[in-house]
Amino acid sequence: MAKNIKNRNLALTMLVVIGLVGAIYEAYQCHTISALNKKITAGKVITDDSYPYLQKYTAAYDQGNKSDYKHAIQTYSQLLDQSPSLANQAKIHFNIGNNLFTFGLIRRVNEDGTYQDEARHAYTQAKIAYEQSLRIEPTDISSKFNLSLLNSIMAKNMNAAPKEQSTMELSNLPIGLP
Structure with a gap:
Protein backbone atom coordinates (compact mmCIF):
# COMPACT_ATOMS: atom_id res chain seq x y z
CA MET A 1 0.00 0.00 0.00
CA ALA A 2 2.85 2.40 0.85
CA LYS A 3 4.49 1.59 -2.47
CA ASN A 4 1.20 2.28 -4.23
CA ILE A 5 0.96 5.69 -2.56
CA LYS A 6 4.58 6.50 -3.51
CA ASN A 7 3.84 5.61 -7.14
CA ARG A 8 0.74 7.83 -7.14
CA ASN A 9 2.67 10.69 -5.52
CA LEU A 10 5.43 10.29 -8.09
CA ALA A 11 2.92 10.31 -10.95
CA LEU A 12 1.16 13.40 -9.56
CA THR A 13 4.51 15.14 -9.02
CA MET A 14 5.45 14.42 -12.66
CA LEU A 15 2.11 15.85 -13.81
CA VAL A 16 2.67 18.99 -11.72
CA VAL A 17 6.19 19.42 -13.16
CA ILE A 18 4.91 18.94 -16.71
CA GLY A 19 2.13 21.44 -16.01
CA LEU A 20 4.60 23.99 -14.64
CA VAL A 21 6.88 23.61 -17.66
CA GLY A 22 3.86 24.05 -19.96
CA ALA A 23 2.69 27.11 -18.01
CA ILE A 24 6.16 28.68 -18.20
CA TYR A 25 6.32 28.04 -21.95
CA GLU A 26 2.87 29.57 -22.48
CA ALA A 27 3.82 32.61 -20.38
CA TYR A 28 6.93 33.06 -22.54
CA GLN A 29 4.84 32.81 -25.72
CA CYS A 30 2.33 35.37 -24.37
CA HIS A 31 5.19 37.72 -23.48
CA THR A 32 6.72 37.35 -26.97
CA ILE A 33 3.40 37.93 -28.72
CA SER A 34 2.63 40.90 -26.46
CA ALA A 35 6.00 42.49 -27.30
CA LEU A 36 5.34 41.85 -31.00
CA ASN A 37 1.88 43.42 -30.76
CA LYS A 38 3.35 46.50 -29.04
CA LYS A 39 5.80 46.93 -31.92
CA ILE A 40 3.02 46.60 -34.48
CA THR A 41 0.80 49.05 -32.59
CA ALA A 42 3.68 51.55 -32.36
CA GLY A 43 4.13 51.30 -36.14
CA LYS A 44 7.60 49.79 -35.95
CA VAL A 45 8.92 47.38 -38.54
CA ILE A 46 9.22 43.79 -37.33
CA ALA A 155 -15.92 59.25 -63.45
CA LYS A 156 -14.50 62.70 -64.11
CA ASN A 157 -11.73 63.41 -66.59
CA MET A 158 -10.81 59.81 -67.32
CA ASN A 159 -10.42 60.40 -71.04
CA ALA A 160 -7.09 59.40 -72.45
CA ALA A 161 -4.69 62.25 -72.87
CA PRO A 162 -4.36 63.28 -76.52
CA LYS A 163 -1.25 61.93 -78.16
CA GLU A 164 0.75 64.17 -80.42
CA GLN A 165 0.95 62.91 -83.97
CA SER A 166 4.37 62.32 -85.31
CA THR A 167 5.23 64.72 -88.12
CA MET A 168 8.04 62.58 -89.44
CA GLU A 169 7.63 61.48 -93.04
CA LEU A 170 8.72 58.14 -94.26
CA SER A 171 9.62 59.12 -97.80
CA ASN A 172 11.07 55.79 -98.87
CA LEU A 173 7.80 53.88 -98.43
CA PRO A 174 5.69 53.46 -101.57
CA ILE A 175 2.21 54.87 -101.54
CA GLY A 176 -0.61 52.80 -102.96
CA LEU A 177 -0.52 49.43 -104.64
CA PRO A 178 2.46 48.42 -106.80
Whole structure:
Protein backbone atom coordinates (compact mmCIF):
# COMPACT_ATOMS: atom_id res chain seq x y z
CA MET A 1 0.00 0.00 0.00
CA ALA A 2 2.85 2.40 0.85
CA LYS A 3 4.49 1.59 -2.47
CA ASN A 4 1.20 2.28 -4.23
CA ILE A 5 0.96 5.69 -2.56
CA LYS A 6 4.58 6.50 -3.51
CA ASN A 7 3.84 5.61 -7.14
CA ARG A 8 0.74 7.83 -7.14
CA ASN A 9 2.67 10.69 -5.52
CA LEU A 10 5.43 10.29 -8.09
CA ALA A 11 2.92 10.31 -10.95
CA LEU A 12 1.16 13.40 -9.56
CA THR A 13 4.51 15.14 -9.02
CA MET A 14 5.45 14.42 -12.66
CA LEU A 15 2.11 15.85 -13.81
CA VAL A 16 2.67 18.99 -11.72
CA VAL A 17 6.19 19.42 -13.16
CA ILE A 18 4.91 18.94 -16.71
CA GLY A 19 2.13 21.44 -16.01
CA LEU A 20 4.60 23.99 -14.64
CA VAL A 21 6.88 23.61 -17.66
CA GLY A 22 3.86 24.05 -19.96
CA ALA A 23 2.69 27.11 -18.01
CA ILE A 24 6.16 28.68 -18.20
CA TYR A 25 6.32 28.04 -21.95
CA GLU A 26 2.87 29.57 -22.48
CA ALA A 27 3.82 32.61 -20.38
CA TYR A 28 6.93 33.06 -22.54
CA GLN A 29 4.84 32.81 -25.72
CA CYS A 30 2.33 35.37 -24.37
CA HIS A 31 5.19 37.72 -23.48
CA THR A 32 6.72 37.35 -26.97
CA ILE A 33 3.40 37.93 -28.72
CA SER A 34 2.63 40.90 -26.46
CA ALA A 35 6.00 42.49 -27.30
CA LEU A 36 5.34 41.85 -31.00
CA ASN A 37 1.88 43.42 -30.76
CA LYS A 38 3.35 46.50 -29.04
CA LYS A 39 5.80 46.93 -31.92
CA ILE A 40 3.02 46.60 -34.48
CA THR A 41 0.80 49.05 -32.59
CA ALA A 42 3.68 51.55 -32.36
CA GLY A 43 4.13 51.30 -36.14
CA LYS A 44 7.60 49.79 -35.95
CA VAL A 45 8.92 47.38 -38.54
CA ILE A 46 9.22 43.79 -37.33
CA THR A 47 12.81 42.63 -37.66
CA ASP A 48 12.42 39.22 -36.00
CA ASP A 49 13.04 36.47 -38.56
CA SER A 50 10.70 34.13 -36.68
CA TYR A 51 7.73 35.97 -38.13
CA PRO A 52 8.47 36.43 -41.86
CA TYR A 53 4.86 37.21 -42.78
CA LEU A 54 4.52 39.97 -40.18
CA GLN A 55 7.99 41.21 -41.04
CA LYS A 56 7.04 41.66 -44.70
CA TYR A 57 3.59 43.06 -43.86
CA THR A 58 4.97 45.75 -41.54
CA ALA A 59 7.71 46.56 -44.05
CA ALA A 60 5.07 47.10 -46.77
CA TYR A 61 2.97 49.22 -44.43
CA ASP A 62 6.02 51.29 -43.49
CA GLN A 63 6.92 51.79 -47.17
CA GLY A 64 3.41 53.07 -47.83
CA ASN A 65 3.64 55.47 -44.89
CA LYS A 66 6.92 56.81 -46.29
CA SER A 67 5.24 57.49 -49.68
CA ASP A 68 7.18 54.69 -51.38
CA TYR A 69 3.99 53.39 -52.97
CA LYS A 70 5.53 51.32 -55.76
CA HIS A 71 7.66 49.29 -53.34
CA ALA A 72 4.78 48.95 -50.89
CA ILE A 73 2.57 47.53 -53.63
CA GLN A 74 5.33 45.17 -54.68
CA THR A 75 5.87 43.97 -51.09
CA TYR A 76 2.15 43.44 -50.54
CA SER A 77 2.04 41.44 -53.78
CA GLN A 78 4.85 39.25 -52.47
CA LEU A 79 2.72 38.57 -49.40
CA LEU A 80 0.00 37.15 -51.65
CA ASP A 81 2.53 34.57 -52.89
CA GLN A 82 2.82 33.20 -49.34
CA SER A 83 -0.79 31.88 -49.44
CA PRO A 84 -2.24 33.87 -46.52
CA SER A 85 -5.70 33.20 -45.12
CA LEU A 86 -8.71 34.64 -46.97
CA ALA A 87 -9.15 37.38 -44.38
CA ASN A 88 -5.52 38.40 -44.78
CA GLN A 89 -5.83 38.27 -48.58
CA ALA A 90 -8.71 40.74 -48.38
CA LYS A 91 -6.63 43.07 -46.18
CA ILE A 92 -3.67 42.83 -48.53
CA HIS A 93 -5.81 43.67 -51.57
CA PHE A 94 -7.33 46.57 -49.62
CA ASN A 95 -3.85 47.90 -48.78
CA ILE A 96 -2.71 47.49 -52.39
CA GLY A 97 -5.77 49.47 -53.47
CA ASN A 98 -5.03 52.19 -50.91
CA ASN A 99 -1.44 52.55 -52.10
CA LEU A 100 -2.48 52.65 -55.75
CA PHE A 101 -5.25 55.14 -55.00
CA THR A 102 -2.85 57.45 -53.15
CA PHE A 103 -0.24 57.03 -55.87
CA GLY A 104 -2.84 58.10 -58.43
CA LEU A 105 -3.84 61.11 -56.34
CA ILE A 106 -0.30 62.48 -56.26
CA ARG A 107 0.15 62.21 -60.03
CA ARG A 108 -0.33 65.46 -61.85
CA VAL A 109 -3.29 66.43 -63.97
CA ASN A 110 -2.66 67.54 -67.54
CA GLU A 111 -3.36 71.14 -68.58
CA ASP A 112 -6.70 70.20 -70.14
CA GLY A 113 -7.88 68.57 -66.91
CA THR A 114 -7.32 64.95 -67.92
CA TYR A 115 -5.25 62.61 -65.80
CA GLN A 116 -1.78 61.52 -66.70
CA ASP A 117 -1.42 57.96 -67.91
CA GLU A 118 0.23 56.89 -64.63
CA ALA A 119 -2.68 58.19 -62.58
CA ARG A 120 -5.25 56.56 -64.85
CA HIS A 121 -3.39 53.24 -64.64
CA ALA A 122 -3.07 53.51 -60.84
CA TYR A 123 -6.80 54.22 -60.48
CA THR A 124 -7.72 51.29 -62.70
CA GLN A 125 -5.47 48.94 -60.73
CA ALA A 126 -6.79 50.30 -57.42
CA LYS A 127 -10.34 49.59 -58.57
CA ILE A 128 -9.36 46.02 -59.40
CA ALA A 129 -7.70 45.61 -55.98
CA TYR A 130 -10.74 46.94 -54.10
CA GLU A 131 -13.07 44.71 -56.11
CA GLN A 132 -10.86 41.69 -55.36
CA SER A 133 -10.95 42.59 -51.66
CA LEU A 134 -14.75 42.76 -51.81
CA ARG A 135 -14.96 39.41 -53.63
CA ILE A 136 -13.10 37.82 -50.73
CA GLU A 137 -14.75 39.85 -47.94
CA PRO A 138 -18.07 41.26 -49.27
CA THR A 139 -19.01 42.96 -45.99
CA ASP A 140 -15.86 45.08 -45.69
CA ILE A 141 -17.16 48.62 -45.26
CA SER A 142 -13.76 50.27 -45.79
CA SER A 143 -13.29 48.62 -49.18
CA LYS A 144 -16.81 49.61 -50.22
CA PHE A 145 -16.25 53.21 -49.17
CA ASN A 146 -12.88 53.50 -50.90
CA LEU A 147 -14.24 51.90 -54.06
CA SER A 148 -17.15 54.33 -54.19
CA LEU A 149 -14.77 57.23 -53.58
CA LEU A 150 -12.49 55.97 -56.33
CA ASN A 151 -15.42 55.56 -58.72
CA SER A 152 -16.51 59.14 -58.09
CA ILE A 153 -13.01 60.38 -58.91
CA MET A 154 -12.62 58.12 -61.94
CA ALA A 155 -15.92 59.25 -63.45
CA LYS A 156 -14.50 62.70 -64.11
CA ASN A 157 -11.73 63.41 -66.59
CA MET A 158 -10.81 59.81 -67.32
CA ASN A 159 -10.42 60.40 -71.04
CA ALA A 160 -7.09 59.40 -72.45
CA ALA A 161 -4.69 62.25 -72.87
CA PRO A 162 -4.36 63.28 -76.52
CA LYS A 163 -1.25 61.93 -78.16
CA GLU A 164 0.75 64.17 -80.42
CA GLN A 165 0.95 62.91 -83.97
CA SER A 166 4.37 62.32 -85.31
CA THR A 167 5.23 64.72 -88.12
CA MET A 168 8.04 62.58 -89.44
CA GLU A 169 7.63 61.48 -93.04
CA LEU A 170 8.72 58.14 -94.26
CA SER A 171 9.62 59.12 -97.80
CA ASN A 172 11.07 55.79 -98.87
CA LEU A 173 7.80 53.88 -98.43
CA PRO A 174 5.69 53.46 -101.57
CA ILE A 175 2.21 54.87 -101.54
CA GLY A 176 -0.61 52.80 -102.96
CA LEU A 177 -0.52 49.43 -104.64
CA PRO A 178 2.46 48.42 -106.80
